[in-house]
Amino acid sequence: TRDGFADALWALDGASYGRYKSLVGRWAMDGFDLEIVRGQADPYAPPARVALHVPAAVAGFPADLWRTPVRRRALASFLARRAAEETGEGTRVDAGGQEILDRGSCQVVPPGPTALEGEPGSVVLRLNVPLPGRGRRIDARAAEHVLCRRLPRLVDRALRYPAVDAEALTRFADTAEDSHALREALPGLGLVAFVADGAVLPRRSGVDDRPLTGPAAVPFRSPEELRVTVDLPHAGRVTGMGVPEGVTLIVGGGFHGKSTLLRALETGIWDDVPGDGRERVVSRSDTVKIRAEDGRRIEGVDLHAFVDHLPSGDDTADFRTDNASGSTSQAAAIVESVEAGAKVLLIDEDTAATNLMIRDARMQALVAKDREPLTPFVDLVRSLHRDQGVSTVLVMGGSGDYMEVADRVVMMDAYRPSDVTARAKELAAVPTGRRAEADTCPGTVHRRPDPASVDSSARGRPRIQARGRDGLVFGEETVDLRAVAHLADASQVAGVGLALEAMVRRGHLGGGRTLAEALDLLDRDLADGAECLLAVRDEDFALPRRFEVAAALNRLRTLSVTH
Numbered sequence: 001t002r003d004g005f006a007d008a009l010w011a012l013d014g015a016s017y018g019r020y021k022s023l024v025g026r027w028a029m030d031g032f033d034l035e036i037v038r039g040q041a042d043p044y045a046p047p048a049r050v051a052l053h054v055p056a057a058v059a060g061f062p063a064d065l066w067r068t069p070v071r072r073r074a075l076a077s078f079l080a081r082r083a084a085e086e087t088g089e090g091t092r093v094d095a096g097g098q099e100i101l102d103r104g105s106c107q108v109v110p111p112g113p114t115a116l117e118g119e120p121g122s123v124v125l126r127l128n129v130p131l132p133g134r135g136r137r138i139d140a141r142a143a144e145h146v147l148c149r150r151l152p153r154l155v156d157r158a159l160r161y162p163a164v165d166a167e168a169l170t171r172f173a174d175t176a177e178d179s180h181a182l183r184e185a186l187p188g189l190g191l192v193a194f195v196a197d198g199a200v201l202p203r204r205s206g207v208d209d210r211p212l213t214g215p216a217a218v219p220f221r222s223p224e225e226l227r228v229t230v231d232l233p234h235a236g237r238v239t240g241m242g243v244p245e246g247v248t249l250i251v252g253g254g255f256h257g258k259s260t261l262l263r264a265l266e267t268g269i270w271d272d273v274p275g276d277g278r279e280r281v282v283s284r285s286d287t288v289k290i291r292a293e294d295g296r297r298i299e300g301v302d303l304h305a306f307v308d309h310l311p312s313g314d315d316t317a318d319f320r321t322d323n324a325s326g327s328t329s330q331a332a333a334i335v336e337s338v339e340a341g342a343k344v345l346l347i348d349e350d351t352a353a354t355n356l357m358i359r360d361a362r363m364q365a366l367v368a369k370d371r372e373p374l375t376p377f378v379d380l381v382r383s384l385h386r387d388q389g390v391s392t393v394l395v396m397g398g399s400g401d402y403m404e405v406a407d408r409v410v411m412m413d414a415y416r417p418s419d420v421t422a423r424a425k426e427l428a429a430v431p432t433g434r435r436a437e438a439d440t441c442p443g444t445v446h447r448r449p450d451p452a453s454v455d456s457s458a459r460g461r462p463r464i465q466a467r468g469r470d471g472l473v474f475g476e477e478t479v480d481l482r483a484v485a486h487l488a489d490a491s492q493v494a495g496v497g498l499a500l501e502a503m504v505r506r507g508h509l510g511g512g513r514t515l516a517e518a519l520d521l522l523d524r525d526l527a528d529g530a531e532c533l534l535a536v537r538d539e540d541f542a543l544p545r546r547f548e549v550a551a552a553l554n555r556l557r558t559l560s561v562t563h
């Protein structure tokens, strides 16, 4: 009971701080269990990890809110946000931002088999709680206040059905379910993405991901030629722009909203919170943003479709470098993404290597093909779709060469899209003298990672720590993830690290498996939700996709592969 825990706590009053560890374990409180997962070593050490286990009968959420994985994720995300509002004094719940992600911080026990304890509908909240002390001694009175009074109040106010705003909660779950349904509908409609009419794409600033508000924000309106109607489970009939499979080119003057549209497609792989403005902007879950990233590592990637006959004589069919150039890094990103299973590539001229994207007629005339190692993407993008089923959405305002190879051309004009395919095709019919430099993009060469090159746990469990949103400490290495666009936040970076460790520990990377096969096994784990990574380590994390995990693996400086 609560008294039992309080007694144990009081018995430690004045003891040295490290004795907090003796509380590790699960304690019955009134109506829920308090689990001390990890104590706190000293006043300056990371806070204690605490889990609150609220049984289904006490939490009381109707089964309708947790029956499906999507609604369960939404419920957990909503509860983590509510809990974060109720905490203070250093106590922290990892609630996340605009995206609704599976997180370590909150789970709802599903019906059916699961690694989680408790009846279906039970809620587990995991949070970080700094434990109070007087100097380096335990302060039982203050600790009792935090653990025996504040946490029960948190349970009452944030984790029980009658206490939360049921209407807001239902809207949250319905919104997530609609986004999910929309995303699932894309392949059947022959689309790679959908942008609903009325969506608000621009953000407040580069560091504030909330929607731009006020009259300056121009809501999205689809061009008639690309307008699609979809029936959603909750919102009913919704219209918007369907981005078809194939090659889609987004053109328009600078500052007219091209990158903002592409960025919305990039985040369209995640569900967004109600009010985000992009709740009904979705892209297929096998979408990967591609960009140039000079300085990155490349390990055994077959780049020969894009780069061949280097003056150095290096073999580009089995290419490795510790310091890639802009063009080779982008070529590697394309090949690696397709290897990992991507079916949609997003590329923005703002972050692309120009020499990999285009080579116009004059440059072809001046520099002979046999003096130019690069084959521009414009000559490979069609085959990528025709032969490998990989679609591309490309922002390119600076060169007309892609008009010839695009299936669709969308022009952004003062944030409004129009379909200019017909006019672009007329212009493309006028010869420029440019000759195609390739007509097929060869298929993927699958690599087999050496698990020992990833396993940094030789001296115990590897350190896994997010360096903000941009870097992952994995064992002895720090992986630069700045160019991995889809990562939502630092917790998802931690999730990438845990997923890598899970792949090593479970032997997914071994047995001569290709990377794609290993990622298939990871996908099976990820389908269980956050439980699969909680089993690796109890810390704050958000679940990534296979593509983010592959991106980190590909950038790991110790990785070695065979073919």
Ligand code: ADP
Pocket (backbone or CB within 6 Å): 201, 202, 203, 212, 216, 217, 218, 219, 220, 252, 253, 254, 255, 256, 257, 258, 259, 260, 261, 412, 415
């Ligand atoms: P481009 O890539 O075409 O140069 P951007 O997408 O970078 O243009 O947009 C330029 C500016 O316009 C950005 O500050 C962006 O926030 C803003 N913007 C984009 N779309 C909208 C919109 N629908 N309503 C209002 N402002 C927008």
Ligand code: MG
Pocket (backbone or CB within 6 Å): 255, 258, 259, 260, 350
């Ligand atoms: Mg731009």
